[in-house]
Amino acid sequence: xxxxxxxxDCDPGVDDVMALLLALANRDxxxxxGVTTVSGNQTLAKVTKNLRKLWTFLKLEIPAACxxxxxxxxxxxxxxxxxxxxxxxxxxxxxxxxxxxSDNGIVFLKEKIMEAEGRVTLIPTGPxxxxxxxxxxxxxTKERIEMISLMGGSIFSGNRTPFAEFNIYADxxxxxxxxxxxxxxxxxxxxxxNKAAINDEEIKELxxxxxxxxxxxxxxxxxxxxxxxxxxxxxxxxxxxxSVMYLLNPEMFKGEDYRVEIDTSIGIYRGRxxxxxxxxxxxxxxxxxxxxxxxxxxxxxxxxxxxxRLDESVNSE
Ligand code: BDR
Ligand code: CA
Numbered sequence: 001x002x003x004x005x006x007x008x009d010c011d012p013g014v015d016d017v018m019a020l021l022l023a024l025a026n027r028d029x030x031x032x033x034g035v036t037t038v039s040g041n042q043t044l045a046k047v048t049k050n051l052r053k054l055w056t057f058l059k060l061e062i063p064a065a066c067x068x069x070x071x072x073x074x075x076x077x078x079x080x081x082x083x084x085x086x087x088x089x090x091x092x093x094x095x096x097x098x099x100x101x102s103d104n105g106i107v108f109l110k111e112k113i114m115e116a117e118g119r120v121t122l123i124p125t126g127p128x129x130x131x132x133x134x135x136x137x138x139x140x141t142k143e144r145i146e147m148i149s150l151m152g153g154s155i156f157s158g159n160r161t162p163f164a165e166f167n168i169y170a171d172x173x174x175x176x177x178x179x180x181x182x183x184x185x186x187x188x189x190x191x192x193x194n195k196a197a198i199n200d201e202e203i204k205e206l207x208x209x210x211x212x213x214x215x216x217x218x219x220x221x222x223x224x225x226x227x228x229x230x231x232x233x234x235x236x237x238x239x240x241x242x243s244v245m246y247l248l249n250p251e252m253f254k255g256e257d258y259r260v261e262i263d264t265s266i267g268i269y270r271g272r273x274x275x276x277x278x279x280x281x282x283x284x285x286x287x288x289x290x291x292x293x294x295x296x297x298x299x300x301x302x303x304x305x306x307x308x309r310l311d312e313s314v315n316s317e
Contacts, residue, residue: 001029003028003029003030003031004029004030004031004121004146004247005031005033005116005117005118005119005120005121006023006030006031006032006033006120006121006122006123006247007032007033007034007035007036007109007112007113007120007121007122007123008020008023008032008034008035008036008123008124008125008244009035009036009037009038009067009105009109009122009123009124009125009126009130009131010035010036010037010038010047010051010124010125010126010240011037011038011039011040011041011042011047011087011125011126011127012037012041012047012050012051012054012087012088013040013041013042013047013050013079013083013087013088013125013126013240014082014083014084014088014089014090014220014221014223014224015125015224015237015238015239015240015241016041016047016125016126016240017050017054017088017217017220018217018220018221018238018240018241018303019123019125019151019238019240019241019243019244020035020054021213021217021306021307021310022241022244022245022248022302022303022306023123023244024058024060024310025305025306025307025309025310026244026248026306029248030244030247030248032062033063033112033116033120034062034063034064034065034101034108034109034112035051035062035063035064035065036064036065036066036067036105036108036109036130037051037064037065037066037067037105037126038067038068038105038126038127038129038130039068039069039070039071039076039078039126039127039129039170040077040078040079040126040127040166040167040170041078041079041080041082041083041087041126042078042079042080042083042086042087043069043076043078043087044066044067044068044069044070045069046086046087047087047126048066048100049086049096050086050087050088051064052064052096052097052098052099052100053088053093053094053095053096054088054093055096055098056093056094056095056096056097056098057093057094057216058213058310058314059314060098061098063101063108063112064098064100064101065100065101065102065103065104065105065108065109066100066103066105067105067106067108067109067129067130067133068105068106068129068130068133070129071127071129071170071171071173071174072129072132072133072171072173072174073173074171074173076170077127077160077166077169077170079166081227082224082227083224084223088220089220089223090219090220090221090222090223090224091216091219091220105130106130106133106134106137106138109130109131109134109141110134110137110138110141113141113144113145114140114141114144116144119144119145119146120144120145120146121145121146121147121148121149121247122145122147122148122149122150123148123149123150123243123244123247124148124150124151124152124167124178124243125150125151125167125239125240125243126167126170127152127167127168127170127171127174127175128150128152128167128168128171128174128175128177128178129170129171129174131148131174131177131178132171132173132174132175132176132177132178133174135177135178135181135183136177142181142182142183145183146184147183147184147185147186148178148183148184148185148186149185149186149188149243149244149246149247150167150178150185150186150187150188150243151167151188151189151193151239151240151242151243152165152167152168152175152187152188152189152273153165153167153168153175153187153189153190153260153273153290154189154190154191154273155189155191155258155273155275155277155290155292156191157190158190158271158272159190160271161268161270161271162268163263163268163269163271163272164263164269164270164271164272164273165189165190165271165273168262168271168272168273169270169271170271172262172263172264172270172271173264175262175271175273176262176264179260179261179262179273179287179288180262180287182287184289185260185287185288185289186243186246186255186288186289186290186291187260187273187288187289187290187291188239188242188243188246188291189273189290189291190237190239191290191291191292191293192242192253192255192291192292192293192294193237193238193239193240193242194237195237195293195294195296196237196238196239196241196242196245196294196296196299197235197236197237197238197296198221198235198236198238198300199234199235199236200225200234202300202304203218203221203222203225203236204218205218205304206218206221206304206307207219207222209307209311210311211307211308211310211311211312211314211315212311212314212315213307213310213311213314214304214307214308214310214311217307221236224236238303241299241303242291242294242299245294245299245302245303246291248302249298249299249302252294252295252298252299252302253291253293253294253295254291254292254293254294255289255290255291255292255293256277256289256290256292257286257288257289257290258275258276258277258286258287258288258290259275259276259284259285259286259287259288260273260274260275260287260288260290261273261274261275262274275288275290
């Protein structure tokens, strides 16, 4: 099977780490050209350090760069209450020795896209600032992109405001550039990502695993449960993992094609990914395939298998 070229743009972030792990375990199918970081779950400095720590822990050499330290217009918004003070609380990582290839993530993305053999798939799992900047500064990259599989948005209700999901709310102006770009988008919004939720028993299983990657994943997830428990939840969405899982197992999902408009107004609807689901006034063609449902058990089975494969590859070194 032909390998898909991918670039992952993230803000690690506990669920970003899980998404990276799923991608890393599937390098026979995903050719990871590089990873960029963006201000989101924590400051750019913190999420970049987190990526360097993870790469050091896993002894990886996949090139990485840091991108935007703030959204296009507004002040940065972080999610420390969910992901912790470091943005990746719950596990003692080694001191980061992995070095970034570049501190200009936008030029890094452009170069990787233009130099790639064949077209590239983008996987953004944080606010869309880097991708918005990329399309604005280097519009020639758009035709080299096969598709974007992103985590962000929600059709019916938000998690940061009543109407907006965190990644889109953090930088709606950038999201608008991306959704209006004409590049095919698969949107993994809250309708599907809330269904891709792990439970306490599964987290316990990871934590008691022999393998260090599974134990690390379980410990981060255990710390991630604190916020959700306070909200009265007993299962914990692996939001960002969905955007990677879709590329590996699209048949696991159900979705709809919608015209998704990003609300950039200042007020209660800011950051909303509004879709005309009833076709009441649709006059433009769809711009996104919006995932709405997933086979949760199959999803979790594939995720656990991926962690096991990483455990084995780390042990065999
Ligand atoms: C998104 O916000 C972040 O907290 C997560 O990493 C995910 O990308 C979910 O709304
Ligand atoms: Ca994220």
